[in-house]
Amino acid sequence: MSTVDDRPTTGPEAAEAPRRRRTLAPLALLRNSWRQLTSMRTALILLFLLAVAAIPGSLLPQRNVSIENVDAFQREHPDWFPIVDRLGGFDVYASPWFSAIYVLLFTSLIGCIVPRLRDHVRALRAVPPxxxxxxxxxxxxxxxxxxxxxxxxxxxxxxxxxxxxxxxxxxxxxxxxYLKESGNLLFHISLIGVLLGVGLGSWYGWHGNRLLVAGPDNAFCNTLQQFSESKLGHRVDGADLPPFCLVLTDFEAGFLPTGQPESFRARALVEQQGRTPYPASFSVNDPLRLAGGTSVYLLGHGYAPIVRYTDRYGKSQTSDEAFLSIDGNLTSEGVAVFPDVNIDPKTGERDPNLQVAFEGLYLPTTPETGPFVRSIYPAERSPGLMLIPYRGNLGMDAGIPRSIYSLDRGQVDSGRLKQVGEGKLLRPGEKWTLDDGTTVEFVGTLQYATISVRYDPGEMIVLVSSAVLLVGLMPALFIxxxxxxxxxxxxxxxxxxxxxxxxxxxxxxxxxxxxxxxxxxxxxxxxxxxxxxxxxxxxx
Structure with missing residues (x-):
């Protein structure tokens, strides 16, 4: 686009008239847009939008906090789940629209603060008028x-x-x-620090969730493959994760007489590179701090029933998969699957149509009379396990990913996996003989803990900036x-x-x-x- 020369083209004024040019339209648009973005009014609007955008993160379950609650939402609202998930409702603080708001707010605050800081420094150096x-x-x-x-x-x-x-x-x-404006500027600079810390954590931080059953056979090592759900920052690769292993050795849960949780504490054996294994404990508000800034947080807990199945050839296998809680009294649902049973010892061949699975409902405290569908207390006062047996093809040989907490309903609906008996309530140590002479035994339970392993390099920046923000807010409000x-x-x-x-x-x-x-x-x-x-x- 060309500029317009407003000088007279004829007459004696042509040689002396100053040369004036109109500002290019794109530059004028860019300048006006920058002025609007860096105005305090726009910053307040963006701050309000950031607060509104954070509301879904408080109302909806988040994957980086509790993947179990996200799965429960999917089961309860199968029609709404794909829409909410596509909009980033279960990863609100990592969604593009939330990131766009705080990046714009970050830019707007800088544009507001720089000229105000310059003017305030001049005012501090000047004498009263x-x-x-x-x-x-x-x-x-x-x-x-x-x-x-x-x-x-x-x-x-x-x-x-x-x-x-x-x-x-x-x-x-x-x-x-003068401290009023100093506190005001300190408040806004601290707000930039908070946004900077959040951005730094988004780029260089990472986190992963894991449901960890107690016992040395269920050790967890810090690799992407062992996480149930994980998210890496934009500048983080899987090879950057610090090496360590964790074994859950014990879990203590305390409950009030009303069934409300009172205290949770997990005990673990930690093995880090260059150190001998050492015991450690952590609770909900007391995470486990590891070398390199990695922290292990306790998110929840539940029970993993131990089920032993003995096939028609006398071979026994044991399952200790976790059952997911469905209410406050830790009534839990899950499955125990045995795909590698009933192998003919003469031929060594396995019949895929003789695979066995059990749908289970675990009750930490079983009511004295039926129906046995809900636990009446979260602690294990009178444990019972309701099992429903299935036999047939579990569909696991197809290589398609499947949930470890439920059976493939497609196999059941197609008739390839059939229910072979009514449900039965078993107490710890009891056995049940099925129609083909095989037996299933409820051995007992293990406890599990849902943990979140996190590294956030901007955590300390956010903490310090939040504290300074409050310090600056006081003079800004009261002076x-x-x-x-x-x-x-x-x-x-x-x-x-x-x-x-x-x-x-x-x-x-x-x-x-x-x-x-x-x-x-x-x-x-x-x-x-x-x-x-x-x-x-x-x-x-």
Whole structure:
């Protein structure tokens, strides 16, 4: 796009007229857009949008917090789940739209703060302004006719009250409340620090969730393959994860008589590179801190029933898969699958149509009378396991990923996997003989813990910035900026020599809304009238 020359083309003015060019339209659009983005009004709107955008993260289960609750939402709302998932409802704080809001807010805050910081530095270096000509036009005004003080005494009195003072001849200018703007800028700079810490964690942080059953046979090592769900930052590769292994050795859960949880604590054996294995414990509000900044958080817990199945050839296999809790009393659902049973010892061949599975419902405290569908207390006071047997093809040989917490309903609906008996409640140690002579035994239970392994390099930045933000918020809210002027005027010449005193005119101006300014102004006037320099300190 070309520019337009507005100079006269004819006449003597053509040689002397200044050359004026119109601003290019794209540059004008870019400049106006930047001004709108970096205005305080836009920053407040974006801050409000950020708060609104965080609401779904509080109402909907998040994958990085509890994958079990996300799976439960999918089971309860199968129609809504794909839509919400596509919109990033289960990963709100990592979604593109949430990231776009805080990046725009980050940019807007920087654009607002830089010029304000420059102006504030100039104001701090400048002296209070000179008194206006007409002090009687200010919001607060007083005239002292019986004072015998000079500008130096007035300036000393103001300095003792921590006013910034400038003396210009017979006029004293004073200003107070600069900490308000300092706190305001500190608040906004800290807010940028919070956003920076969040962004740093998004780029270089990572996290993964794992359901870890107690026992040495269920050890967890920090690799992507062993996470149930994981998310890496944009600058993180799977090979960057620090090596360590964790074995859950014990879990203690305390409950109130009402069934409400009281305390949770997991005990584990930790093995890190270059160190001998050592015991450690962690709870909900007390994560396990490992070398390199990695932390292990406790998210939840439940039970893993131990089921032993003995096939028609007398071979036994054991399953200790976790059952997922479905209510506050830890009633739990799950499956125990045995795909490699009923192998003919003569031929070594396995019949895929003789695979066995059990749908189970575990009750930590079984009611005394049926129906046995809900536990009445979360602790294991009277454990019971309701099992429903299935025999046939489990569909696991197809190589298609499947849930370990439920059977493939497609196999059941097609008839390739059939129910071969009614459900039966088993107590620990009890056996049940099925229709083909095979047996299933409820051996007991193990406890499991749902853990989240996280590394966030921006965590400390966010923590410090949040603390500084609160520090800056206090003066920004409670300090008021104000100015006062004192003008000492000599007494008129016709006044008697014995009764000649100075005339002091006082004016006050609050820079912001300040209901207590009138009382403070009156105290300053009283101090000047008495001609003393007050020794008591006043808070800003």
């Amino acid at each position: 000179a008194a206006p000509r007409r002090l009687d036009r200010l919001p607060r005004h007083a005239v002292l006719t019986d004072s015998d003080v000079d500008p130096a005494a007035i300036a000393a009195m103001l300095r003792k009250r921590r006013w910034r003072v400038a003396v210009r001849g017979d006029t004293v200018s004073a200003e107070k409340g 008021r900026r104000r100015r006062v002027w004192f003008r000492v005027v000599p007494a008129p010449a016709d006044t008697s020599t014995t009764d000649r005193s100075s005339l002091v005119e006082v004016g006050g101006l609050p820079r912001t809304d300040y209901s207590g300014f009138a009382e403070e102004f009156d105290r300053l006037v009283a101090a000047a009238r008495s001609g003393r320099t007050a020794t008591e300190e006043e808070t800003d």
